[in-house]
Amino acid sequence: MKARQSLGSRLAEGVSGGLLRVFLIVVGLFWLVPTIGLLLSSLRAPEDIAASGWWKVFTEPSQITFDSYRKLLENEDITSSLLNTVWITVPATLLVVIIGSLAGYAFAWMEFPGRDWWFLGVVGLLVVPVQVALIPIAELFGKIGVFGSVLGVVLFHVGFGLPFAVFLLRNFFAEIPRELLEAARLDGAGELRLFFRVVMPLGAPAIAALGIFQFLWVWNDLLVALIFSDSGSQPITVALQTQVRQFGNNIDVLAPGAFISMVVPLAVFFAFQRQFVSGVMAGAVK
Amino acid sequence: MTSVSAAGGDKPPAAPKSRKSVTGTRRTVAALFLLPALVLLGALVVYPIGYSVVRSFYDQSGDGFAGIDNYKSLFTDEGIRTALKNNIIWVVFAPTIATALGLIFAVLTERVRWGTAFKLVVFMPMAISMLAAGIIFRLVYDQDPDKGVANAVWVGVHDTFSQASAFPKAHPGRESPLKPAGGGAFITTSPVRTGEAVSLPLVGVAPDLMPDGAKAAVAPKPEPDKVTGTTWQDFTRGKGVGTLNTVDPAELGYAGMKVEAVKDGKVVASATAADDGTFTLPAAADGAQLRLPASNFKEPYNGLDWLGPSLVTPSIIGSYIWMWAGFAMVLIAAGLASVPRELLEAARVDGASEWQVFRRVTVPLLAPVLAVVAVTLMINVLKIFDLVFIIAPGSSQDDANVLALELYRKGFSEDQPGIASAISVFLLLLVIPVMWFNVRRLRREVRR
Structure with missing residues (x-):
């Protein structure tokens, strides 16, 4: 086919192919430049930032300095809030994965009355906006004394992470071949053994996708932590948010802080692209 | 053991009709597996819905019944009306533009060898927080063309096409004609x-x-x-x-x-x-x-006031599209991969131009995916909070207001939980059609 194309159409194809490449490169730059701007801004002194644009470092590379990062890591508010982010994100992710797996398995393979209705009820909760729960949960947490604590933030994230977890895992577990489960059962496996030795390993791809999705969701959250944490339990997003009102004056905290807060999600993203994509695709209803 | 053989015995394993208890579980075991999830969902998701609905009919203190007063203020309160107007702008433009760009990128990247690298670059912003994206775009939208990259580019383009006025501050001297x-x-x-x-x-x-x-x-x-x-x-x-x-x-x-x-x-x-x-x-x-x-004699052109009252919402929508076009692209690319190549080839052999193939074959085949992407983004956009909260400077935050931000203000800084609850119930009502759609689709699958 290719060989029989006329010279003209091949020429046109070549030109449009060239245009296409140029277009995609321009768009790609469009997408990269904002992040590069943040990175280079974080590597300049505040006086330089106030005087000129970040692209100045291309002509004056001597402006690059790690001072802002050094100061940031000596700033105890920032370091403790980074730790808080970890203390919030890790439990919130593990709990959602474990509790979601238990329920997903029950919905997929156990018999009990009204099973499908219960499951549909959970599916209905998928799109409930977190905003609906902010005020009621703030009052509830106030009463039981977890308002302002890491525990409160974790609980909220677990609650709103569960519908998606149950939905995703139940659908994945349901695809496990029945024979595998029966064989394990015939070998005398009990309920827990079956769950931990057969279902969890076979469901690993879905569990990984869910885990990464939930991890990024919680790590990147601002709104929930803004309401349910206090100055001692706030994650990095909230700590940085308090500096935004004086944007120009605090740029030496905001730029490196934002970049540090991005490092972990970006590392996770590049390391687990495939799982992340499948999590995002399954989450298209959330 | 016995229960397993009973369950496995009288149902042929191949029959997909029902996944009936392979495990032959006792109900108490099932209940134990479900209990943590159901308790948490009940306390943290279901109960708040009920509470918000009830609370939205009570006054500020929560003691007096207020009827539909809180809902009336959705349409009379100045702040909420701006928020509502902006939310409409968001819901109309952000998902459509992001989906359209995603479609264009997905189709075009198929034709270059480094398409994967391109996709990675466009998809990457999805992994970062809206807070970080907000800070990134505060820098991008800096008004000073010597500092903000948006105005640097804009002024450059502007001055290329319309000559910069050359003589600021020129004036007649002594005894001038x-x-x-x-x-x-x-x-x-x-x-x-x-x-x-x-x-x-x-x-x-x-x-x-x-x-x-x-x-x-x-x-x-x-x-x-x-x-x-x-x-x-x-x-x-x-x-x-x-x-x-x-x-x-x-x-x-x-x-x-x-x-x-x-x-x-x-x-x-x-x-x-x-x-x-x-x-x-x-x-x-x-x-x-x-x-x-x-x-x-005009002063040199200084670019647009991106975060000023009139442009702030479009500017923030721009940053949202930067974050979410990659999501649309990845989903659409997955859909595109499942479009049968022969169909496209057949159209080409029949003499259809690339544009016709795109318009008449690719887009109709992708319609379901496009719908899922657009609806997902709409739900997402309804709840938009972080980007507006971070990017809009204090001076134009009222102009950039959206429902989720107004809810946060009313509920947590203006002590108006009744009105805030009404806003949250309103948001919930808006997503109920999607909820219903999800449940219906799943019901068919579950019942298979």
Whole structure:
């Protein structure tokens, strides 16, 4: 086919192919430049930032300095809030994965009355906006004394992470071949053994996708932590948010802080692209 | 053991009809597996829904029944109305633009070898927080074209297409034949005649702001049936004005200065000064006054006020699209991968152009995916909070307001939990069609 194309159409194809490449490169730059701007801004002194644009470092590379990062890591508010982010994100992710797996398995393979209705009820909760729960949960947490604590933030994230977890895992577990489960059962496996030795390993791809999705969701959250944490339990997003009102004056905290807060999600993203994509695709209803 | 053989025995394993208890579980075991999830969902998701609905009918303190007052304020409260208007703008534009870009990127990247790298770059912003994206775009949208990359690019493009006005702060010197004409323009005190040579001297342009092409000014030479003249900077650094209102050596012409001949308030002729400051007007200018219009003296163009009241919402939507176009692209690319190639090839063999193939084959086949992407983004956009909260500066945050932000303000800084609850119930009502759709789709699958 290719060989029989006329010279003209091949020429046109070549030109449009060239245009296409140029277009995609321009768009790609469009997408990269904002992040590069943040990175280079974080590597300049505040006086330089106030005087000129970040692209100045291309002509004056001597402006690059790690001072802002050094100061940031000596700033105890920032370091403790980074730790808080970890203390919030890790439990919130593990709990959602474990509790979601238990329920997903029950919905997929156990018999009990009204099973499908219960499951549909959970599916209905998928799109409930977190905003609906902010005020009621703030009052509830106030009463039981977890308002302002890491525990409160974790609980909220677990609650709103569960519908998606149950939905995703139940659908994945349901695809496990029945024979595998029966064989394990015939070998005398009990309920827990079956769950931990057969279902969890076979469901690993879905569990990984869910885990990464939930991890990024919680790590990147601002709104929930803004309401349910206090100055001692706030994650990095909230700590940085308090500096935004004086944007120009605090740029030496905001730029490196934002970049540090991005490092972990970006590392996770590049390391687990495939799982992340499948999590995002399954989450298209959330 | 016995229960397993019973369960496995009387149902053929191949039958997909029901996944009936392979495990033959006792109900108590099932309950134990479900209990943590159901308790948490009940306490943290279901109970708050009920509470919010009830709370939305009570007044500020929560003691008195308020009927539908809180819902009325959704449409009367100034802040909420702006938020509602902006949310509509968000829901209409953000998902459609992001989906359209995602579609374009997905289709185009299929044709280049480094498509995967491109996708990675566009998809990457999805992994970062809206807070970080907000900080990124505060930098991008900085008003100063020397600092914000958006205005740097915009001013660059603008100045390429419309010449930057070259003479800010120029003004008549002592005993000048020119006087201010209002609005920043200058006009000759008396009318000009053909055959006459006119001098239009000004002072005050900083040497580094003079146009690069400006040459030494040349004294005007009279020509019959024409009005000729020179407009120049009647001042040289270090030498002062020289002879007042006369072209001295080393004084520079105002290259590119616009000159208009005005008769009875109407422009009858116009010219642009050459590099040496000379200009020539036709006979029609006879008896007119010469004016140097204000456009010559404007301050240099400073770009758009991206985060000002009128542009702030479109600007923030831009940053949202930066974050989420990659999501649309990845989902659509996955859909595209499942489109049968033969179908596209067949259309091409039949002589369809690439555009026709795209329009008539690809897009219709992708319609379900496009719908899922657009609906997902709509739900997402309804709840938009972080980006607006971070990017909109205090001065224009009221103009950028959205429902989720207003809910946060009403509920947590203005102590209006009743109204905040009404907003949250309103948001919930908006997603109920999607909820219903999800449940229906799943019910079919579960029942299979």
